[in-house]
Amino acid sequence: MAVSSNGTAELAKNVLYSLGSDWFNIPTTPLTFTIIDDISSKKLLTRQGTPPAAPLGFTNMLIGLQSGGGSGMGVQVVPLNDAPEGGVCKPG
Numbered sequence: 001m002a003v004s005s006n007g008t009a010e011l012a013k014n015v016l017y018s019l020g021s022d023w024f025n026i027p028t029t030p031l032t033f034t035i036i037d038d039i040s041s042k043k044l045l046t047r048q049g050t051p052p053a054a055p056l057g058f059t060n061m062l063i064g065l066q067s068g069g070g071s072g073m074g075v076q077v078v079p080l081n082d083a084p085e086g087g088v089c090k091p092g
Contacts, residue, residue: 001060004032014038028053035062035077047077057082 001012005026012021028051035044044062051058059082064075 002034002036005029010036023057026051033060033077035060035075044075045077047079049079051079052081 002010003026011024030048030050033047033049035046036042037044047060059080061078061080062075063078
């Protein structure tokens with residue numbers, strides 16, 4: 001995954017299912033996230049959004065069917081707030 005705040009440099013690579021990746025500080029401004037398939041190097045999709053303000057963190061979750069499946073079913077990125085109850089997120 002790349003993000004526009006750092007000149008589209010890659011943030012996460014070869015993230016295995018359910019294992020996650022490292023945490024990165026990014027600004028709380030409108031950003032563009034580009035999701036790329038590590039095997040084919042093909043751009044899967046792009047999502048624009050503004051991350052939540054500190055102390056909350058967030059995770060972009062890539063979900064869906066790799067081969068589509070019709071009826072609008074395909075891959076999508078869903079941003080999920082970490083510590084949504086308002087607690088402090090302290091990745092270590």
